[in-house]
Amino acid sequence: MIIQKLKIKIIALDKIKEKYLQKGIDEFLKRLGPYASVSVVEVASVQIKDENLIDKYLIEEGEKILSLIKPTDYLITMEILGKELSSEEFGAKISELTNSGIQEIVFVIGSSCGIGKNVSERADFKMSMSRMTFLHEFARLILIEQIYRAFKIIKGEKYHK
DSSP states (O other): OOOOOEEEEEEEESOOOOHHHHHHHHHHHHHHTTTEEEEEEEEOOOOOOOGGGHHHHHHHHHHHHHTTOOTTSEEEEEEEEEEEOOHHHHHHHHHHHHHTTOOEEEEEEOBTTBOOHHHHHHOSEEEESOSSOOOHHHHHHHHHHHHHHHHHHHTTOOOOO
16 A cells, blocks of 8 residues: 655644653654654643643643644544554554545644643544553654554554564
């Protein structure tokens, strides 16, 4: 199956602080080059000043995120209550989207408090990496590695099992 070169944007909160994680992210972004045009957009998280107003702050953060998403983009939000997929199922999902004419897939990784209801409601698909909780910096690395793995699966190329 031939897959067109897809545009993928990952919107994530804040910068990666750990150099070893950034090095891993950079490595997988480089490996993804032949398969897709992948960009990472970092959005500054909103400082939560009152724990009772988390939802309000997440909506505010969500407005910044939504301003980076076009109406034609296919939005996948990373949510704890989202659907869990195997690597093969994830590859099939990306292949299906590409073959349906989607030109850009946007992934959103929220903050440690989650994502705003406004972003979740805009999602075309809600995905969970696991029922486990990961640091958001790790989540970015895992997502990018899984996107790379998905393309290897789609192309029928060898990769670790």
